[in-house]
Amino acid sequence: MTPHMLTRSLDRGATIFLLVVATIGVLIPLSNLLLPSGSFLHVPTYLVALWGKYVCYAILALSIDLIWGYCGILSLGHGAFFALGGYAMGMYLMRQIGTRGVYGNPILPDFMVFLNYPKLPWYWHGFDMFWFAALMVIVVPGLLAFCFGWLAFRSRVTGVYLSIITQAMTYALLLGFFRNDFGFGGNNGLTDFKDILGFNVQADGTRATLFLLSCLALIIGFLICRAIVSSKLGKVLIAIRDAESRTRFLGYRVESYKLFVFTVSACMAGVAGALYVPQVGIINPSEFAPGNSIEAVIWVAVGGRGTLVGAALGAVVVNYAKTFFTSGVLAPYWLFMLGALFILVTLLLPKGIVGTFNSWWEPMRAKRVSGAAESAAAENGVSEPKMAE
Amino acid sequence: MLANLPARLRTLALSLFLIAFALPAAAGPFEDAVAKFANDDFSDTDAAIGVVASSGNPLAYPIISALKDGRLMADADSKKVYVTGTDGKSVDAATGEAVASVPASASAVRLNNRLRRSVDAALGGLTLLSPDVGTRIQAAQSVFKSHEESALPVVDNALAKETNRSAKTALSEARAAILLYKPDASEVDKLEAVATIKGRGDQEAMALLTGIGSDQPASVKAGAASAIASIQSSLAVWSGVQNAWYGLSLGSVLLLAAIGLAITFGVMGVINMAHGEMVMIGAYTTFVVQEVIRTRYPGLFDYSLLIAVPLAFLVAGAIGVLIERSIIRFLYGRPLETLLATWGLSLVLQQAVRTMFGPTNREVGNPSWMSGAFELGQITITYNRLWILVFTLAVFAILLAMLRYTALGLEMRAVTQNRRMAASMGIATSRVDALTFGLGSGIAGIAGVALSQIDNVSPNLGQSYIIDSFMVVVFGGVGNLWGTLVGAFTLGIANKFLEPVAGAVLGKIAILVLIILFIQKRPRGLFALKGRAVEA
Numbered sequence: 047m048t049p050h051m052l053t054r055s056l057d058r059g060a061t062i063f064l065l066v067v068a069t070i071g072v073l074i075p076l077s078n079l080l081l082p083s084g085s086f087l088h089v090p091t092y093l094v095a096l097w098g099k100y101v102c103y104a105i106l107a108l109s110i111d112l113i114w115g116y117c118g119i120l121s122l123g124h125g126a127f128f129a130l131g132g133y134a135m136g137m138y139l140m141r142q143i144g145t146r147g148v149y150g151n152p153i154l155p156d157f158m159v160f161l162n163y164p165k166l167p168w169y170w171h172g173f174d175m176f177w178f179a180a181l182m183v184i185v186v187p188g189l190l191a192f193c194f195g196w197l198a199f200r201s202r203v204t205g206v207y208l209s210i211i212t213q214a215m216t217y218a219l220l221l222g223f224f225r226n227d228f229g230f231g232g233n234n235g236l237t238d239f240k241d242i243l244g245f246n247v248q249a250d251g252t253r254a255t256l257f258l259l260s261c262l263a264l265i266i267g268f269l270i271c272r273a274i275v276s277s278k279l280g281k282v283l284i285a286i287r288d289a290e291s292r293t294r295f296l297g298y299r300v301e302s303y304k305l306f307v308f309t310v311s312a313c314m315a316g317v318a319g320a321l322y323v324p325q326v327g328i329i330n331p332s333e334f335a336p337g338n339s340i341e342a343v344i345w346v347a348v349g350g351r352g353t354l355v356g357a358a359l360g361a362v363v364v365n366y367a368k369t370f371f372t373s374g375v376l377a378p379y380w381l382f383m384l385g386a387l388f389i390l391v392t393l394l395l396p397k398g399i400v401g402t403f404n405s406w407w408e409p410m411r412a413k414r415v416s417g418a419a420e421s422a423a424a425e426n427g428v429s430e431p432k433m434a435e
Numbered sequence: 436m437l438a439n440l441p442a443r444l445r446t447l448a449l450s451l452f453l454i455a456f457a458l459p460a461a462a463g464p465f466e467d468a469v470a471k472f473a474n475d476d477f478s479d480t481d482a483a484i485g486v487v488a489s490s491g492n493p494l495a496y497p498i499i500s501a502l503k504d505g506r507l508m509a510d511a512d513s514k515k516v517y518v519t520g521t522d523g524k525s526v527d528a529a530t531g532e533a534v535a536s537v538p539a540s541a542s543a544v545r546l547n548n549r550l551r552r553s554v555d556a557a558l559g560g561l562t563l564l565s566p567d568v569g570t571r572i573q574a575a576q577s578v579f580k581s582h583e584e585s586a587l588p589v590v591d592n593a594l595a596k597e598t599n600r601s602a603k604t605a606l607s608e609a610r611a612a613i614l615l616y617k618p619d620a621s622e623v624d625k626l627e628a629v630a631t632i633k634g635r636g637d638q639e640a641m642a643l644l645t646g647i648g649s650d651q652p653a654s655v656k657a658g659a660a661s662a663i664a665s666i667q668s669s670l671a672v673w674s675g676v677q678n679a680w681y682g683l684s685l686g687s688v689l690l691l692a693a694i695g696l697a698i699t700f701g702v703m704g705v706i707n708m709a710h711g712e713m714v715m716i717g718a719y720t721t722f723v724v725q726e727v728i729r730t731r732y733p734g735l736f737d738y739s740l741l742i743a744v745p746l747a748f749l750v751a752g753a754i755g756v757l758i759e760r761s762i763i764r765f766l767y768g769r770p771l772e773t774l775l776a777t778w779g780l781s782l783v784l785q786q787a788v789r790t791m792f793g794p795t796n797r798e799v800g801n802p803s804w805m806s807g808a809f810e811l812g813q814i815t816i817t818y819n820r821l822w823i824l825v826f827t828l829a830v831f832a833i834l835l836a837m838l839r840y841t842a843l844g845l846e847m848r849a850v851t852q853n854r855r856m857a858a859s860m861g862i863a864t865s866r867v868d869a870l871t872f873g874l875g876s877g878i879a880g881i882a883g884v885a886l887s888q889i890d891n892v893s894p895n896l897g898q899s900y901i902i903d904s905f906m907v908v909v910f911g912g913v914g915n916l917w918g919t920l921v922g923a924f925t926l927g928i929a930n931k932f933l934e935p936v937a938g939a940v941l942g943k944i945a946i947l948v949l950i951i952l953f954i955q956k957r958p959r960g961l962f963a964l965k966g967r968a969v970e971a
């Protein structure tokens with residue numbers, strides 16, 4: 047990825063978005079750590095953790111938008127990749143507890159002692175090292191997505207069929223992780239974390255750093271997505287979204303493109319989950335619930351499918367609304383609102399917030415630009431050739 | 436129980452009296468035995484139980500059952516024993532005369548585990564002569580399990596008198612069990628006993644045969660071993676049959692839930708995520724119907740389901756048409772958006788029902804003709820499961836006939852095969868769509884009526900079936916009801932056969948994984964529509 051590619055791929059909206067994320071990423075931790083708690087501008091620690099959660103959701107939304115908005119793959123199982131990344135991080139955090147657990151076993155996490163595990167299951171080995179866990183955060187979801195996608199795309203499972211089997215995948219994982227003998231803490235999941243890389247996960251400084259890192263991950267993820275969708279590869283992806291058969295007949299190996307973008311997206315979701323777990327302090331099987339994955343899709347739909355900025359924005363807006371409404375007297379009506387959001391956005395706002403804004407803003411800007419261009423063209427005597435449909 | 440005690444005593448006395456060898460209610464031994472209860476000595480109590488049980492005295496049953504429940508009071512000073520009824524009235528155990536009150540010095544006769552066994556055996560022996568066939572069979576079963584040697588004379592005696600066939604079988608099995616465990620029984624008797632027990636062929640028979648001691652004659656041991664082997668193989672067959680039955684039952688539930696989905700998906704290419712909520716609405720309709728019947732017309736309770744079926748169809752169908760007209764019709768050609776919108780709708784419907792009926796489970800009763808069970812060989816078949824299977828097949832047949840022979844069915848098939856050509860031939864496709872959606876939802880509604888009989892009626896009822904229903908539709912193939920039928924029963928049976936091997940959850944996971952792999956081979960399901968129509 048050359049710097050040239052990056053600059054080329056940034057339009058004004060993207061630049062504003064990156065600046066906003068970077069500013070928030072720096073200002074919120076600073077305000078939390080430096081300002082006195084009585085100050086008007088002080089951000090309390092719980093808000094830092096809450097916004098950290100939103101940022102992780104934004105990364106997840108970005109990963110869904112990459113495949114749904116640009117390649118037409120509607121995955122109803124992306125929560126599974128998110129949760130797998132989260133579990134990989136959770137396993138590392140569990141191993142860091144060491145002898146401070148209730149049972150004081152230096153190797154086995156509490157739930158294993160409780161469930162009479164004789165020794166550590168083989169798949170828990172290596173998770174005491176951060177680098178290994180960090181690798182697994184990307185590798186495990188990526189590998190699952192690769193295998194699943196390889197099977198699905200090769201046999202041309204598309205559209206709603208794909209959506210349904212991705213849902214079945216996350217449902218199967220949900221059932222599996224609920225089992226005690228699966229070795230991931232069963233119903234209770236992994237929790238009661240102490241340290242991450244030697245820093246206390248509860249400390250203000252750690253939370254602020256995690257928030258900063260999440261914002262950084264959002265920026266990097268955004269840049270990666272941006273680079274993908276604005277490259278030639280991205281053009282092929284859009285072609286697949288709009289006319290899959292035609293693209294195949296033009297000689298492109300559709301399934302390879304889909305597989306690539308699906309795997310990248312799953313890795314991103316895994317990273318989002320890994321950043322989410324230390325900030326929330328728990329990971330349990332309910333993260334695999336099919337409902338969660340579908341909810342993440344609606345964030346993208348609200349923000350604007352096929353606009354990366356919109357996906358991130360939608361995640362934050364919907365989750366902010368969720369926090370706002372579920373904590374007040376309106377709590378019983380939240381599901382009505384969420385349901386109505388699903389229906390109204392698909393019916394009335396199919397392009398989402400950002401898409402609608404763009405389609406309103408673009409003609410105005412085009413008029414301004416073309417006004418300038420016309421005078422320039424009149425001087426040069428050439429006119430812009432019109433793009434064929 | 437106590438209200439009918441005198442009547443029971445009389446019949447008991449009569450039946451005991453009719454037995455040829457029954458002892459006349461002699462004053463001496465019976466009263467002596469009863470007095471022994473007051474000694475507060477376990478071996479005396481044991482002896483007393485034996486004598487009382489075989490005395491034929493009408494008081495034997497109340498005394499021993501009182502002993503079992505700790506209601507037999509003994510006064511060590513006066514050597515008097517009293518039976519205290521559950522209503523607090525007491526009688527003298529030896530004479531049966533009512534007494535005003537039990538002396539304060541009396542205490543309940545104590546039992547230990549060995550005595551409890553003899554009490555059970557004695558009670559079993561006493562009820563062996565009950566006039567009620569069911570009680571007799573039950574008593575024979577309990578003797579079979581306890582195989583207490585002391586019960587042998589009573590069993591022999593009851594056997595001689597027995598006329599009912601199944602009671603006779605149960606008694607002879609009980610006799611065989613006793614003989615098998617009786618140390619001084621002849622080898623011939625024991626071999627015969629093994630054969631009788633083998634004929635019974637269930638888990639208990641096997642436990643009994645496995646439990647014989649090593650001091651048995653060699654021929655008996657060999658006979659028992661071969662009997663165990665044959666019971667084992669027959670049990671394996673029966674457990675296969677049982678799994679198949681459970682599978683059929685699960686399959687019928689899946690079919691009922693999926694059939695409406697298959698229609699809407701087949702005809703309109705629409706994934707209706709709110710389908711499960713239509714099932715739930717059907718179940719709640721049943722609840723409302725039953726509530727009305729309970730409060731207004733209690734006599735109609737047995738007909739509540741017959742009333743609920745058409746009502747649920749209408750309610751869910753009307754809601755379905757409403758949904759189609761207000762939401763789905765604007766989303767044709769955008770299946771993924773339809774999926775999201777209907778998911779949102781399912782959230783709204785769930786929350787609406789939660790607000791109206793509360794989040795907890797609502798009680799829906801089984802009418803009398805749906806409760807209970809019957810035995811078929813070694814398996815138990817409950818009536819509600821059986822009726823649901825019959826009902827599902829009936830719905831399936833009606834639907835099939837409707838698609839085949841009615842104008843709407845013809846139009847629906849035409850739209851499924853080629854929407855644009857159907858429209859060119861003058862079929863009002865949007866009307867067909869609305870009716871199809873209504874029909875699919877209505878069938879989901881009647882599925883809800885059936886499911887209310889076997890599942891909890893809660894706002895989450897539909898959610899638990901939706902993924903399974905999708906799996907059935909995807910597995911069976913779209914646009915073909917037979918595919919849905921085969922898919923549902925295949926998944927149901929496969930699930931139930933995997934369950935004992937892998938456990939319920941792992942079995943389910945295995946099924947999901949198998950379906951995901953199956954889709955690789957046949958992306959359009961088991962029975963795919965052939966031709967160009969498929970490629971949307």
